[in-house]
Amino acid sequence: MSWFEPKAEKPKIPPAKALWAICPKCKSHMAKEVWKNNNSICPKCNYHGRLPVRERIRQIADESTFVELFREVSYSDHLGFHDATGDYKSKVDATIAKTGETESIVVGTCEIGGHRAMLGVMDFSFMGGSLGSGTGERIARACEQAIAERRALVLFCASGGARMHEGILSLMQMTKTSAAIGRLKAAGLPYISVCTDPTTGGVSASFAMLGDINITEPKALIGFAGRRVIENTIHQKLPADFQTSEYLEKHGFIDKIVERKDLKPFIAKMLNYWGF
Amino acid sequence: MATKKTLKKAPAAAASAWDKVKIARDAKRPHVWDFIEGIFDDFEELHGDRLVNDDAAMVAGFGTIGGEKVLLLGHHKGATVEENMAANFGMANPDGYRKAMRLGKLAERFGNPIVTFVDTPGAYPGREAEERGQAEAIAKSLEFFSALKTPIVVVVTGEGGSGGALAIAVGDRILMMENAVYSVISPEGCAGILWRDGAKAPEAAEALKITAPDLLSLGAIDEIIPEPAGGAHKNHKRACANVKKAVLKALKELKGIALDELVEKRYAKIRSYGNFY
Numbered sequence A: 001m002s003w004f005e006p007k008a009e010k011p012k013i014p015p016a017k018a019l020w021a022i023c024p025k026c027k028s029h030m031a032k033e034v035w036k037n038n039n040s041i042c043p044k045c046n047y048h049g050r051l052p053v054r055e056r057i058r059q060i061a062d063e064s065t066f067v068e069l070f071r072e073v074s075y076s077d078h079l080g081f082h083d084a085t086g087d088y089k090s091k092v093d094a095t096i097a098k099t100g101e102t103e104s105i106v107v108g109t110c111e112i113g114g115h116r117a118m119l120g121v122m123d124f125s126f127m128g129g130s131l132g133s134g135t136g137e138r139i140a141r142a143c144e145q146a147i148a149e150r151r152a153l154v155l156f157c158a159s160g161g162a163r164m165h166e167g168i169l170s171l172m173q174m175t176k177t178s179a180a181i182g183r184l185k186a187a188g189l190p191y192i193s194v195c196t197d198p199t200t201g202g203v204s205a206s207f208a209m210l211g212d213i214n215i216t217e218p219k220a221l222i223g224f225a226g227r228r229v230i231e232n233t234i235h236q237k238l239p240a241d242f243q244t245s246e247y248l249e250k251h252g253f254i255d256k257i258v259e260r261k262d263l264k265p266f267i268a269k270m271l272n273y274w275g276f
Numbered sequence B: 001m002a003t004k005k006t007l008k009k010a011p012a013a014a015a016s017a018w019d020k021v022k023i024a025r026d027a028k029r030p031h032v033w034d035f036i037e038g039i040f041d042d043f044e045e046l047h048g049d050r051l052v053n054d055d056a057a058m059v060a061g062f063g064t065i066g067g068e069k070v071l072l073l074g075h076h077k078g079a080t081v082e083e084n085m086a087a088n089f090g091m092a093n094p095d096g097y098r099k100a101m102r103l104g105k106l107a108e109r110f111g112n113p114i115v116t117f118v119d120t121p122g123a124y125p126g127r128e129a130e131e132r133g134q135a136e137a138i139a140k141s142l143e144f145f146s147a148l149k150t151p152i153v154v155v156v157t158g159e160g161g162s163g164g165a166l167a168i169a170v171g172d173r174i175l176m177m178e179n180a181v182y183s184v185i186s187p188e189g190c191a192g193i194l195w196r197d198g199a200k201a202p203e204a205a206e207a208l209k210i211t212a213p214d215l216l217s218l219g220a221i222d223e224i225i226p227e228p229a230g231g232a233h234k235n236h237k238r239a240c241a242n243v244k245k246a247v248l249k250a251l252k253e254l255k256g257i258a259l260d261e262l263v264e265k266r267y268a269k270i271r272s273y274g275n276f277y
């Protein structure tokens, strides 16, 4: 169910190229400074690029309100999984060393425009944002604490899907997170899902699509099955904008496409409408 | 050269994960309609999601099994080429999962337990499937069946393929046939990504731990249903009898539990899935 093989190590970029960024959507070249100064948004096509998890939290949570939770919950290599490229344990340990994070989602309490919230932000740079047991456990605990403290739940999704290195138990995290979110809703609390680029596979088929409202940034990739898998199945070319934010909005699965700069005020506004 | 004698000596228990994948996918293995005919006293199929379609990959209807009036939900692979095509080889569209939820709600209203038969390579990867919200339909199913106030008995009978299987595999008792497999991703898909070679599927199957004994030890299922010698495809009658016995036992156990407690227990079970530090 995972679309991406997480890479423990990135190939070394030659020094000249290190100064340049290429928009993955429109392939425009620009100085890295331009990309960065524009909040990782392409100035040409408005593709909203991936944002580091801590930067996302900084942009969404009110200043100094974020208190991280469940950082001690981390992966376990319970299958002793290894494949052609190495073993799971070495890959995650390298990811932990590189990113400084201990799972593919960071969760914690905060205020968003003065509204009490439980915030979770997935980290695509951590094993492709894949859904492992630790990820699912953090989300389930976040839901339960949000119920206890009467907080709204806001999750920023970014994932290639379930973490196949953890076998069947990664699949079961789809049920665990969905059940926990069901309880949060039954307790009368709102859940806003923000599907950022990319939100695919088992994450799209669980908590990402269960928001009371599902919102997204422009031009994100959101879908269940991979484009190539679909094209090979139906023997047809798919439209260029297939599985984009815009496509999903048109088909009724996204409430609104929100620009990065407007995300925080939009979330605060919705929570205000609902009396939170 | 292998003589008859050495072949005979090969232990049956040494079936690899990949051997089981092949048995689980065997066209002669009993499929949902074989189980309906072999287990149910009577059955009425019901159609449609009330939105756009009737998905032939998802069979749904009410019936009686050992005197118990239940809702049956099950993937339908099809026995002939025509049936295979109509049912997309058991790969459900969102319409299938929405039909399952629609009738699940009825079962809750009228106090019918639900029995599901899981046998699918996965949810259908198609253009319309995506446009009609395959991801949303599966997600909703997981949320829906997690909290539904009626007993749910799941039987993984053949291929438990990823999210497409999981969508009707949330319940109070998860049973799995001895030679069935259940996996987060197909061995071929996993091999294609992690081995960069789909032909390495047997290795991926081994690494993913997808057999019934593996899943039992991981806590993902509750019970293994024995199969006749050589596999369920060798003796449908015996396979059906074993499944019927296990399903009736599970239904009997669940019957005595108050619905609020049942749902609490189901949540606790779902909540316990995982292995982490």
Ligand SMILES: [Zn+2]
Binding pocket: A023, A024, A025, A026, A027, A028, A042, A043, A044, A045, A046, A047
């Ligand atoms: Zn661009």
